[in-house]
Amino acid sequence: MTALNQMYDISEINAKNRKKPVLIVEDDFINRELLNAYLQQEYEILCAETAEEALRIIHGNSETLSLVLLDLNLPGMKGLDLLREIKKDIDLSRIPVIVLTSDTESEVDSLNAGASDFIPKPYPRHEIILARVRRSIELSENKDLIRWTERDQLTGLYNREYFYRYAEIYDTFHQDEATDALVLDVSHFRMMNERFGRAYADEVLKRIGAELYKFVRSNGGIACRREADTFQVYCPHMTDYAPLSQQVTAAASGEDKVHVHIRIGVYPRVDKTIDMELRFDHAKSAADSLRNSFSESVAMYDESLQAVEAFTERLLDDFRSALTQKQFAVYFQPKYGIRSPKPVLCGAEALVRWQHPELGMIPPGRFIPLFESNGLIRELDHYVWREAAAQIGDWRKRLGCSVPVSVNVSRIDMMDPDLADTFCRLVEENGLSFDDLHLEITESAYTEDSEEIIRVVSGLRARGFKIEMDDFGSGYSSLNMITKLPIDALKLDMMFIRTAFYETGNTGILKIMLDISRYLSVPMIAEGVETEEQMLTLQGLGCDIVQGYYFARPMPAKDFEAYLKTK
Numbered sequence: 001m002t003a004l005n006q007m008y009d010i011s012e013i014n015a016k017n018r019k020k021p022v023l024i025v026e027d028d029f030i031n032r033e034l035l036n037a038y039l040q041q042e043y044e045i046l047c048a049e050t051a052e053e054a055l056r057i058i059h060g061n062s063e064t065l066s067l068v069l070l071d072l073n074l075p076g077m078k079g080l081d082l083l084r085e086i087k088k089d090i091d092l093s094r095i096p097v098i099v100l101t102s103d104t105e106s107e108v109d110s111l112n113a114g115a116s117d118f119i120p121k122p123y124p125r126h127e128i129i130l131a132r133v134r135r136s137i138e139l140s141e142n143k144d145l146i147r148w149t150e151r152d153q154l155t156g157l158y159n160r161e162y163f164y165r166y167a168e169i170y171d172t173f174h175q176d177e178a179t180d181a182l183v184l185d186v187s188h189f190r191m192m193n194e195r196f197g198r199a200y201a202d203e204v205l206k207r208i209g210a211e212l213y214k215f216v217r218s219n220g221g222i223a224c225r226r227e228a229d230t231f232q233v234y235c236p237h238m239t240d241y242a243p244l245s246q247q248v249t250a251a252a253s254g255e256d257k258v259h260v261h262i263r264i265g266v267y268p269r270v271d272k273t274i275d276m277e278l279r280f281d282h283a284k285s286a287a288d289s290l291r292n293s294f295s296e297s298v299a300m301y302d303e304s305l306q307a308v309e310a311f312t313e314r315l316l317d318d319f320r321s322a323l324t325q326k327q328f329a330v331y332f333q334p335k336y337g338i339r340s341p342k343p344v345l346c347g348a349e350a351l352v353r354w355q356h357p358e359l360g361m362i363p364p365g366r367f368i369p370l371f372e373s374n375g376l377i378r379e380l381d382h383y384v385w386r387e388a389a390a391q392i393g394d395w396r397k398r399l400g401c402s403v404p405v406s407v408n409v410s411r412i413d414m415m416d417p418d419l420a421d422t423f424c425r426l427v428e429e430n431g432l433s434f435d436d437l438h439l440e441i442t443e444s445a446y447t448e449d450s451e452e453i454i455r456v457v458s459g460l461r462a463r464g465f466k467i468e469m470d471d472f473g474s475g476y477s478s479l480n481m482i483t484k485l486p487i488d489a490l491k492l493d494m495m496f497i498r499t500a501f502y503e504t505g506n507t508g509i510l511k512i513m514l515d516i517s518r519y520l521s522v523p524m525i526a527e528g529v530e531t532e533e534q535m536l537t538l539q540g541l542g543c544d545i546v547q548g549y550y551f552a553r554p555m556p557a558k559d560f561e562a563y564l565k566t567k
């Protein structure tokens with residue numbers, strides 16, 4: 001590296017408004033000095049004698065470099081290869097490159113590889129060189145301005161809005177070609193943000209962006225960042241996206257031990273008569289269909305998904321009227337204390353069902369995630385809490401007894417600043433005690449914004465509400481984090497019962513989970529308990545409370561009332 005390069009400091013250039021930096025890549029001493037002499041009045045000159053050295057300088061100055069003058073005939077790595085290297089890298093591709101050569105044949109190759117201009121050797125008059133350099137820089141600066149508005153600042157890919165415009169333009173040039181719409185999603189991105197920090201998560205997104213850029217450069221098409229952790233690609237039809245999936249996964253995971261799982265949804269051979277955004281909504285549905293799968297990473301949009309989409313649409317359309325017509329019913333499933341040999345009824349969980357007049361009984365698994373994704377869950381949950389609280393009040397009054405009922409609180413509800421007031425009002429209005437209403441908060445909610453969640457949960461506990469951590473062990477929180485959380489009970493994720501009793505027959509993991517609950521001094525609730533054997537095993541291991549089909553399924557309030565009376 002030359003002394004000049006070593007002294008070179010970007011911050012200084014910006015601070016003092018110094019000349020624009022231009023890199024000359026030329027192994028011939030005389031030619032190099034000649035160009036240097038022509039340009040140094042107007043530009044800050046950097047020099048490299050080999051492509052390898054040039055690449056180092058370019059990487060080190062990727063944000064400020066105004067132009068590269070590139071001799072094609074270099075020792076070692078050739079100029080044309082360096083040019084290709086620059087153009088395929090999303091961070092470098094904006095830098096204009098003027099090619100220098102005595103071989104007119106290579107002009108076409110250079111232009112094809114992305115050179116912005118060409119200066120023949122021997123060199124023309126120095127005014128000509130200066131004029132060409134100025135023009136290339138000016139053109140690229142104009143392009144930079146456009147880039148600024150049409151690109152996502154983090155990844156350098158198009159932003160969503162411009163992507164749709166360019167996709168339309170792409171169509172006009174590829175009318176008869178089969179084209180695919182892709183949506184790529186990072187699984188558990190939120191968790192990654194929380195665990196490894198924002199900077200790390202951003203780095204992963206940048207790596208994915210760079211890989212997708214490479215993909216469309218070699219296969220054709222365009223790419224964008226749709227939002228947060230979601231990307232889109234519009235490209236010529238392909239039959240197999242497994243290689244893309246592997247490449248993006250490898251790039252995203254990098255050298256780190258963290259494995260990044262990426263889902264790709266493909267709407268193949270798009271129908272070009274439908275709206276552009278809808279084509280990507282189809283691809284998104286396909287990607288979403290992989291949400292609970294860890295083994296699959298590519299899904300195609302097909303007719304079955306079309307039916308799912310139509311169903312989803314229907315649920316959204318019907319939501320409002322369903323609320324006013326009270327189509328949502330609150331069911332109750334008993335919880336049993338099993339510390340003593342004879343199990344005793346000690347509470348219930350309120351679970352919602354949708355009794356749809358035309359579609360029949362719809363289980364919550366079909367609509368809760370949907371309503372969580374668009375915020376409707378808040379209204380539904382408020383409705384369920386009101387119904388549940390009123391029901392407990394009614395039992396108290398009429399039967400003179402009741403059991404504590406837990407309601408589910410979605411992570412979206414946790415962002416509501418009035419949450420504690422809402423619950424206090426429910427308690428007052430229905431003549432309940434705070435102990436009558438338990439709140440189930442899913443483990444994943446705690447990782448969203450732990451500080452904030454801890455504050456909210458502490459506030460609720462301070463008022464007297466009991467907090468149960470739902471789906472405990474489903475993998476969102478670390479042991480370290482759990483010890484700091486304000487909770488009154490752990491509700492073991494049902495998956496543990498499934499694996500222990502149906503898959504492995506090994507109850508060791510249950511023992512570990514129970515050790516954790518004892519370490520935290522909170523009771524453990526096991527749900528999804530279906531057989532006597534499971535109940536007895538859990539009892540033997542010291543589990544406190546059990547819920548599941550073994551005792552009873554969730555039932556309408558009326559049936560639960562009859563059930564209460566027999567206890």
Ligand code: C2E
Nearest residue numbers: 351352363364365368384408409410528529530548549554
């Ligand atoms: P969850 O909170 O983990 O609820 C437990 C689920 O396990 C319930 O499913 C329950 O019916 C089911 N279950 C209980 N015992 C057994 C058993 O022995 N075997 C099996 N296989 N399953 C059992 P459900 O009612 O379909 O609810 C599914 C999920 O929907 C709930 O999971 C919860 O996350 C959500 N959910 C239900 N109601 C509400 C609500 O009002 N608000 C919110 N935000 N979410 C709700």
Ligand code: CA
Nearest residue numbers: 349408440470
């Ligand atoms: Ca629950």
Ligand code: CA
Nearest residue numbers: 470471493494
């Ligand atoms: Ca659960």
